[in-house]
Amino acid sequence: MKRISVDMDGVIANVYSQFITMHAAEFGKILSAGDVDGKTEEAAFENARKYVTSPGFFRTAPVMEDAAEVMLKLNEHYKLFIVSAAMEFPTSLIEKQAWLNQHFPYIGWQQIVFCGSKEIIKADIMIDDHFKNLNYFTGETILFTQPHNKLADSLHHKRVNTWREIEKLLLPR
Amino acid sequence: MKRISVDMDGVIANVYSQFITMHAAEFGKILSAGDVDGKTEEAAFENARKYVTSPGFFRTAPVMEDAAEVMLKLNEHYKLFIVSAAMEFPTSLIEKQAWLNQHFPYIGWQQIVFCGSKEIIKADIMIDDHFKNLNYFTGETILFTQPHNKLADSLHHKRVNTWREIEKLLLPR
Numbered sequence: 001m002k003r004i005s006v007d008m009d010g011v012i013a014n015v016y017s018q019f020i021t022m023h024a025a026e027f028g029k030i031l032s033a034g035d036v037d038g039k040t041e042e043a044a045f046e047n048a049r050k051y052v053t054s055p056g057f058f059r060t061a062p063v064m065e066d067a068a069e070v071m072l073k074l075n076e077h078y079k080l081f082i083v084s085a086a087m088e089f090p091t092s093l094i095e096k097q098a099w100l101n102q103h104f105p106y107i108g109w110q111q112i113v114f115c116g117s118k119e120i121i122k123a124d125i126m127i128d129d130h131f132k133n134l135n136y137f138t139g140e141t142i143l144f145t146q147p148h149n150k151l152a153d154s155l156h157h158k159r160v161n162t163w164r165e166i167e168k169l170l171l172p173r
Numbered sequence: 174m175k176r177i178s179v180d181m182d183g184v185i186a187n188v189y190s191q192f193i194t195m196h197a198a199e200f201g202k203i204l205s206a207g208d209v210d211g212k213t214e215e216a217a218f219e220n221a222r223k224y225v226t227s228p229g230f231f232r233t234a235p236v237m238e239d240a241a242e243v244m245l246k247l248n249e250h251y252k253l254f255i256v257s258a259a260m261e262f263p264t265s266l267i268e269k270q271a272w273l274n275q276h277f278p279y280i281g282w283q284q285i286v287f288c289g290s291k292e293i294i295k296a297d298i299m300i301d302d303h304f305k306n307l308n309y310f311t312g313e314t315i316l317f318t319q320p321h322n323k324l325a326d327s328l329h330h331k332r333v334n335t336w337r338e339i340e341k342l343l344l345p346r
Contacts, residue, residue, distance in 0.1 A: 079292075088282050097263050112289055115288075116283035117283045119252075119295075123293060
């Protein structure tokens with residue numbers, strides 16, 4: 001069975017939805033695609049760092065559309081690992097764990113990895129929204145479209161925009 | 174720079190000391206080497222599972238002798254990663270993080286990995302006290318002696334008994 005490393009933020013957890021909501025609550029403006037596309041999260045949301053360190057930011061993030069259903073199927077055909085660069089924000093660990101247990105109850109503790117750098121990850125396929133993780137990975141790489149990477153050339157990574165595209169790409173018809 | 178994956182429990186954190194202390198507190202008997210050598214932790218300490226899930230078990234574990242000093246040197250010559258199979262005990266994550274920050278302040282968050290299975294770890298060298306982790310690793314393997322593995326053949330892994338031996342093995346004279 002092939003191993004897949006699946007990122008959390010921006011892949012299965014919709015953190016942009018959280019940023020937009022919290023930014024709107026603070027500044028009274030709902031940012032549009034035009035406001036955020038092609039910008040880092042820090043450039044798009046001036047208080048991004050404050051938001052990610054707020055209690056509940058990760059715990060209440062919506063699940064990315066179709067992620068739970070497609071992941072359930074992937075879990076039958078692959079050795080599935082959730083690999084999240086969670087160490088930068090220590091308080092996020094408990095929230096992320098509780099979030100995974102709630103939304104992805106079929107993912108066992110053996111399948112969860114919280115790390116800092118992903119250069120230590122060995123798998124056959126990596127699904128991630130950040131070039132910094134994909135570029136140093138030696139297996140098959142899948143770039144999940146998020147506003148910050150939307151305008152960039154996907155380089156040698158296969159770009160997908162939705163979990164339905166991942167389903168078509170990785171699962172038998 | 175070569176990557177090293179260093180285990181926590183039984184390698185840099187002296188969990189046996191914790192088990193023996195808690196067992197003595199509960200049963201009034203200080204177990205000796207003869208009582209615990211060659212046995213799994215669960216076989217050696219009948220309430221092992223209760224102890225590891227007790228608040229403070231990981232947070233107050235003593236540092237393994239010479240580990241802090243040798244790790245500091247390793248950190249200059251290698252890409253050092255602390256890789257702990259911490260996911261089985263969710264409450265341990267915060268304790269382990271705080272413990273690392275206290276005793277190994279030179280280890281950055283980028284260098285910490287909390288996982289379930291270590292089959293997803295890619296490094297050049299792995300230091301661990303468990304065969305289940307070393308046997309599936311493709312790089313150089315170093316077995317750190319602990320009571321549970323003391324009587325076993327170290328197989329193709331290099332056995333070390335102390336951090337001073339690791340120093341001699343991996344650092345220039």
